[in-house]
Amino acid sequence: MVGEADSADSAALLRLAGDSDDLPDGLVVADDAARVIIFNRAAARLVGTPAAEAVGRDFRDVLPLHDADGRDWWKCLDPYAGLATRTRHPEQSLYLPDGAEMLVTASYRRDRAGRVERFTICLRDAVRRARQERDRADLVSTVAHELRSPLTSVKGFTATLLAKWHRFNDDQKRVMLETVNADADRVTRLITELLDVSRIEAGRLEMRRQVVDLAEEARKVVRGRVAAGDAEDRFQLELRSGLPEMWLDPDKVDQILGNLVENAVRHGAGTVTIVVEPDKHGKGAAVSVRDEGAGIPPEAAQRVFRRFWRGPGGNRRGGTGLGLFIVKGLVEAHGGAITVQCAPGGGAEFRFTVPAGAPDYA
Numbered sequence: 081m082v083g084e085a086d087s088a089d090s091a092a093l094l095r096l097a098g099d100s101d102d103l104p105d106g107l108v109v110a111d112d113a114a115r116v117i118i119f120n121r122a123a124a125r126l127v128g129t130p131a132a133e134a135v136g137r138d139f140r141d142v143l144p145l146h147d148a149d150g151r152d153w154w155k156c157l158d159p160y161a162g163l164a165t166r167t168r169h170p171e172q173s174l175y176l177p178d179g180a181e182m183l184v185t186a187s188y189r190r191d192r193a194g195r196v197e198r199f200t201i202c203l204r205d206a207v208r209r210a211r212q213e214r215d216r217a218d219l220v221s222t223v224a225h226e227l228r229s230p231l232t233s234v235k236g237f238t239a240t241l242l243a244k245w246h247r248f249n250d251d252q253k254r255v256m257l258e259t260v261n262a263d264a265d266r267v268t269r270l271i272t273e274l275l276d277v278s279r280i281e282a283g284r285l286e287m288r289r290q291v292v293d294l295a296e297e298a299r300k301v302v303r304g305r306v307a308a309g310d311a312e313d314r315f316q317l318e319l320r321s322g323l324p325e326m327w328l329d330p331d332k333v334d335q336i337l338g339n340l341v342e343n344a345v346r347h348g349a350g351t352v353t354i355v356v357e358p359d360k361h362g363k364g365a366a367v368s369v370r371d372e373g374a375g376i377p378p379e380a381a382q383r384v385f386r387r388f389w390r391g392p393g394g395n396r397r398g399g400t401g402l403g404l405f406i407v408k409g410l411v412e413a414h415g416g417a418i419t420v421q422c423a424p425g426g427g428a429e430f431r432f433t434v435p436a437g438a439p440d441y442a
Contacts, residue, residue: 106182106203110139112196114160126182126203143201145174145184159186164194173206181206219277219387226270230263273402276335277387280409285332287413292328294365295319298354301337310345320357323365324436332410339403340369340430348373348427364416364435370423381420407432 100107106123110116119134119142127134127143134142145153153174168187175181182203189198237256241248248256279285295317302315337354344352348371355368376384385408387401407430411418416434423429 106201108134108139108143108201108203110199110201112198114138114140114199116142123203126180126205127176128178139199139201144177145182146177147174157186159188159199160196164190171204183209219274223270223274227267230266233263234260234267273406276406276409277402280406280413285409285413287329287332289327289329292326292330292333294323294326294328294333294356294367297330297333297337298356298367301334301341302354304338305341305345314345314352315341316351316353318353318355318357320355322358322362323356324358324363326365326434326436328414328434332413336407336410336432337367337369339407340432343403343430344369344371344373344428347371350427353423359433364433366431366433368429368431370425370429371427372423372425373427375422375426376420376428384420385418 100118100120101122103120103122106126107118107120108116108123109118116134116137116139119129119131121131124131124134129142140154147153147156157169166188169185171183171185173181174184183206184204185202187200188196189200191197237260241253241256245253276285298317298319302317305315306312341352341354350372353368353370355366355370357366358364359366385404387405408418411432411434414434416432418430418432420428420430
């Protein structure tokens with residue numbers, strides 16, 4: 081029975097070792113003799129030691145961590161000979177010999193006598209954590225800035241109307257109420273963007289797929305822009321035949337196309353061309369949105385889909401800098417991909433592909 085238990089335990093460890101390579105954080109597991117038995121890919125990257133060199137060695141040699149005062153953390157902690165009541169250590173900042181800061185947590189698995197059977201260490205890159213915290217601070221700052229202007233306008237106009245209603249004629253009242261309505265729409269759009277960002281980052285986007293006519297969706301977006309005041313001759317549609325049946329979320333397709341066209345109108349110049357065609361493999365559709373502006377520098381092509389990207393020189397020209405990040409998330413939620421490149425006639429071309437096929441109801 082003991083042999084069977086050992087065999088089962090070994091099999092479980094092998095499975096864990098394989099699965100641990102998919103984790104974004106470093107994972108180091110030591111056995112009852114302090115020898116490394118699991119050293120995943122993220123740990124190898126963070127520590128700079130290949131897994132093949134780490135497994136079988138004393139984890140304290142593989143992972144020589146020190147606190148901010150330069151003290152050997154493992155000597156201070158004494159995990160195998162310390163208190164038998166300890167089960168875990170909360171996250172704290174520790175340092176590798178080269179000065180790299182790690183966020184480290186540790187936990188114990190003990191036998192009935194309280195002896196350590198497994199000692200598990202999780203590592204996180206402190207630089208990445210600091211970057212995430214800066215991103216959150218940027219998000220808060222952006223939201224505060226974008227909300228202040230429309231809310232100030234709404235407050236100002238409503239306070240004026242309430243205090244001096246009888247001093248204005250009907251045309252003046254209409255102009256002020258239309259401004260309040262437009263600013264309320266700006267606030268609604270911002271809140272929608274924030275919710276989309278949250279859902280994309282948490283992997284919680286809900287897809288409600290149905291048969292979608294991509295050509296008609298493109299026409300609808302253009303009609304909306306023209307109704308909002310853009311010149312009709314600013315837009316050109318190129319709709320190719322042979323599209324397969326597309327099962328997509330129509331609301332999210334509207335959002336993708338709307339954001340890309342708005343980006344082309346706001347940041348580009350000249351004619352905005354929308355091309356809808358079968359993809360080159362014939363298994364889905366490809367949509368391109370092109371403008372005739374200055375384009376996007378090649379060195380910026382990998383950054384345009386990040387949050388808060390503003391364009392060359394940080395020129396905002398309005399907006400939160402979240403639109404293209406959201407577009408990428410919505411396209412990928414459909415199983416597609418999006419790229420940016422130089423348009424045939426100059427300017428920028430955003431091109432996304434989405435696969436065809438019936439939705440998965442499972």
